[in-house]
Structure formats: C-alpha cells, structure tokens
Amino acid sequence: MGYNVLAIGNSYSNNAIYYISRIAESMGKSVSATSLYQAGCPFERHVQFYNNDTKAYKFYVDAVNISGTGLNTMKEVFKLKNFDYITIQQAPARATLFSTYWTEEHPWLTELYDIIKKHQPNAKIIIHQTWSFSHKSATEGTEWWATTYKNSKEMFLLMKDAYEQAADKLSIDKETGIIPVGKAIQLAKDEYGYSDSYNIGYSRLYPPDSSDENAAKHCENRALYTDNIDHLNHRGRYLASCVWLEKIFGYDCRTATYYPKGVLSEEDCVILRNIAHEAVTGERAYISGEWRAIPYEEGTEIVHFMGKVPKDGVIKIPDVIDSKAVKKVNATAFKYIDGIKKIVLPHTHIIYDDGAINQYKTMKEKSK
Numbered sequence: 001m002g003y004n005v006l007a008i009g010n011s012y013s014n015n016a017i018y019y020i021s022r023i024a025e026s027m028g029k030s031v032s033a034t035s036l037y038q039a040g041c042p043f044e045r046h047v048q049f050y051n052n053d054t055k056a057y058k059f060y061v062d063a064v065n066i067s068g069t070g071l072n073t074m075k076e077v078f079k080l081k082n083f084d085y086i087t088i089q090q091a092p093a094r095a096t097l098f099s100t101y102w103t104e105e106h107p108w109l110t111e112l113y114d115i116i117k118k119h120q121p122n123a124k125i126i127i128h129q130t131w132s133f134s135h136k137s138a139t140e141g142t143e144w145w146a147t148t149y150k151n152s153k154e155m156f157l158l159m160k161d162a163y164e165q166a167a168d169k170l171s172i173d174k175e176t177g178i179i180p181v182g183k184a185i186q187l188a189k190d191e192y193g194y195s196d197s198y199n200i201g202y203s204r205l206y207p208p209d210s211s212d213e214n215a216a217k218h219c220e221n222r223a224l225y226t227d228n229i230d231h232l233n234h235r236g237r238y239l240a241s242c243v244w245l246e247k248i249f250g251y252d253c254r255t256a257t258y259y260p261k262g263v264l265s266e267e268d269c270v271i272l273r274n275i276a277h278e279a280v281t282g283e284r285a286y287i288s289g290e291w292r293a294i295p296y297e298e299g300t301e302i303v304h305f306m307g308k309v310p311k312d313g314v315i316k317i318p319d320v321i322d323s324k325a326v327k328k329v330n331a332t333a334f335k336y337i338d339g340i341k342k343i344v345l346p347h348t349h350i351i352y353d354d355g356a357i358n359q360y361k362t363m364k365e366k367s368k
Contacts, residue, residue: 002030003249006083006123008074008112010041012092012130014060015232016181019241019260021062026258027251033244035060036077040144042091043101043108050074050115078119085248086116087179089128090166092230093145096158098165113170125170126248127178129163131185131240132156133230135196142228152196153336156186179247181240184279185232188239189224191292192275193303193330198225198233208233212262219264234263235272242276253277267295288322299327305334313341316365319348331355 005020007013017033024031037058038045049056055071059080088109094100102109116125132138132155141148149155159182167174189196199220206214208226218226218233226233232240238260242253253276259269271294274285286292290307293300300321309315315334319326326346331353334340342361 002032003084004081005031005033005244005248006077006086006120007033007035007089007128008046008086008116009035009089009128010037010091011039011229011231013037013087013089013128014063015237016128016130016179016240016244017060018063018234018237019258020244022258022260023238023241023253023256024245024249024251026256027245027253029245029249029251031245031249032062034062034077034080034083036074040091040093042094043088043112044106046074047108047111047115050112074115075119083120083123085126086120086123087126087128088112088116089130090162092130092133093147095130096147096155096162098162101162101166102169109166109169125172125177127163127167127170127172129160129178129180129182131182131230131232131236132159134198134225134228136198137228137230144229153186153190156182179244180279181243184239184243184276185224185236187279188236188272188275190332190335191304192271192286193222193294193301193332194224194235195222196224197221198223198227198230203227212260215260215263234260235268238264238269239272239276242273243279246276246280291318291321293321293326296327299325301328301330302326302333303330304332305337309337309339313339314344315340315342316344317346317350319346319350326350329353329356333357334360 007017013035014037017035020031020033037060038056053073055073057072058065058067059072059077090101132152135152138149138152138155164174167177188194202218206217208215208218215234219235224236245251246253253273259266278284286294291302292304292306293302328351333356340360343357344365345362346365
C-alpha cells in the first residue's frame, strides 16, 4: 500500500520531505510526498492566497518541481490526488510566536485547518515542528529577521511551545500529531556533535542543489544548514525525512539502506537514522555509561556527557570507551551542562574541539 503526503508550507517543507520517498523505498515502503511551496509563507498568507485563489505556489512531488516555470493555486494541489496525511507549519521567523498562528481577530490557523478539511476531509492533519536557526542567525539575527535569542535552544523551546499551543487549538494530540523535526535537529547539534552552523559563503560559491559535489560541500564541517535563512543542507534534510517517516508511519528508519552517495557517507547516515529514531521514540543511542560516543576513525569520539555532575563538579574524561580508544572530544561534549568546575584529562593523545573544554579548569590525570 502506498501513502500520499501533502506538506502545506514553504522552503522548510521542501527541505523536510526531500528524501522521504527514497528512504521509504529502501525499506520496501511506498510514500510520495508533495510540498505546496511559496517562499517563507506563513499561515496568514496561505489563507489569503486560498481566499483570493491566487496563483502563488509551486508544487514539488518527491523533491521534483512539477510546476515548471508556472505557478498554481492551493485549490489545484487538492485536486492532484487524495492525500492520506496533510501537514501544516508556521513560517520560520514567526514560529516562536503563537499570536502569529491564531488570535480571535485573525484565526489563520483554524481557518487553514477548515480549508483543508473542506477539500480533503479524509486526510489526517499533522503539525510539522520546524527547527531553530543556526547559532549565528539565532543570536545575531539576519537580513531576513531581526529577532534574536540567547541561543538556538531557547528559540527551539519557544517554537516547541507555540506548536503545542497550535495542536491544542486544533484538538490534535501533541504526542502523536506533531512531527518533531525541530527536536531532532536540536538533538543533532546539542548531543551528537553536529555543527550548529552553515559554511559561510558557500551558497554563492556552491549552489547546493546544482550538483552532488556542491551538496556535499555544504555538509563539510558537520554543518546542518546551508545558508543564513537556515535552510537545511542535505544532512539536515536526510535527518528530517527520517523523522517524518518514523513519526507519521511508525517506520524504523534504522533499517533503511538508502543514503545519497556522493553527498553523505553511509556511516554518517547511520548516525542520522539513530538520531531520528531517538527524537521520535526516546530510545537513546551510542550511550556507554555516562557518555554518548560515536565512531571516529579507529576509535571513538565523545559527543556528550550523559551522566550527573558530582557535587565536587569534577568530571574525568575516559581514555577508553567500550574497548575503543577515545580519539576526540567534540564541542558538544558538555554543551548546556551546568555545575562543572574541573575536567580531568587522560594522558593519552586526544583531539579536543575548540569549545569542548576551553571554558573549564583542567588537569592531567595523575600517573598510575
């Protein structure tokens, strides 16, 4: 049995569904994902475009633009096929403020919901939880948005709360009816060693969707984003697509075999599948005792401390985890962890990312 999904959104929905059909196919499943795209489109404009029957959209089916150079109306997308699931989301810059979703005076959220039900009464409506901006964009703002936050985690938590308010307003179950892409992206950059950034200047030098080579360039330095509009690069897209498949259909993406060769490595995609599974099910991966550690060269890389900080505030970094030598400590190893006063370092040679231990007092382990 095949499923049809429609994402009513913007470029962020294009990002999120980019790899869905290919990942699903590798698991023996059939899922086709359509995105109703209009740049930066919030709930307000979706409703206005519908009411005015405006040709404002391009249709993307399984990441392919089927509108060509033309534009379409929202009503036309409803005529494409009967959709099993339809997702909605707020525009990136407005996603943290529920007042931009719905007020008594401007009930855009509920109006859009009613529009969908009018044309696709049998479709299940689900909320797509989008992601926080990169650290630079979240804390400094950009030419596209002036609002700033303490860090990207603060932005995510505000966004999470707004989407949960939206679920309550629409009587959508918050546990089953929200696709936690934002949670997965946050998990990747807070606890799995991925970079809360984009490669500055690459968008002009290497248009990300012009070739596999350029797409791979944007994934350098473990980045998750492509640009200062905080679109996801192909790593972020792969992770997001896995989250959609896990949450909507209950597929265990850890069994998937597809990965975009020439863009991402198979090893990278194995980790991304585990992150998606954890974000949806809560089943943690790569945990050994107090540490989250992922494969690195012939050894292992510490990406996060998962234990409880002792009263004396002293943390000892191990030199071996699960019989594998610790080769590297990532910048996310102690991210957002309070109470650390001192870190004891092993005598073995370990690479420490900038920001991993710089802010703490350190000392070498005493010789045995």
